[in-house]
Amino acid sequence: MNSFDRATPVRVALADDQALVRAGLRALLEGQAGIVVVFEAEGGGELLERLHDTPVDVVLSDIRMPGMDGIQALQALRARGDATPVLLLTTFDDSDLLLRASEAGAQGFLLKDAAPADLSQAIRQVAAGATLLQPVSTDPVRARFQFQDQTQPSEPFNEREVAILRLLAGGYSNKEIARTIFLAEGTVKNYVSNILDKLGTRDRTRAVLKAITLRII
Structure with missing residues (x-):
């Protein structure tokens, strides 16, 4: 596992097509010590563009977005050699999505109703090099x-x-x-x-x- 300096804030990029959701996530995360939201994106395409110029420690992205969704953005990110850890969020407890997310190279997959403490802990864990595994419904x-x-x-x-x-x-x-x-x-x-x-x-x-x-x- 990679070391991660706890004194250095974890830099996060948010991607979600709903402005209210992004605002809520930003408020939630920036209320946690040691996490800073560097930028927001409305979709996968904008996320990829912003990451070209603004590297972050963790990407927190919705899976279901119009246009380029979270998994497609992740696949494009990995295809261009960018290994930035990605946590994918969804409102659906969908095993197919979990399998697709893991195959695409996601470091984590969380439901949007996860507790705030669990979400911030997940961000810190993947920033430190961990992979969050959740049970797969078969x-x-x-x-x-x-x-x-x-x-x-x-x-x-x-x-x-x-x-x-x-x-x-x-x-x-x-x-x-x-x-x-x-x-x-x-x-x-x-x-x-x-x-x-x-x-x-x-x-x-x-x-x-x-x-x-x-x-x-």
């Missing part, structure tokens, strides 16, 4: 996909393996998983290999889909 995925191979695992899964499978379902890398559950990256890699062997699958995507189908996660 029911929508199970309803959409039925993995063809439904043979049972060769061995039962222990709690640690199930936890890692859930993180794999969120689209997170071995490095992110290692940082989250305090293991060496090589140890996580070994766990993933064991998971694939137990499920009889060739890759992480097939392992996750099969684990969801079999209700392991």
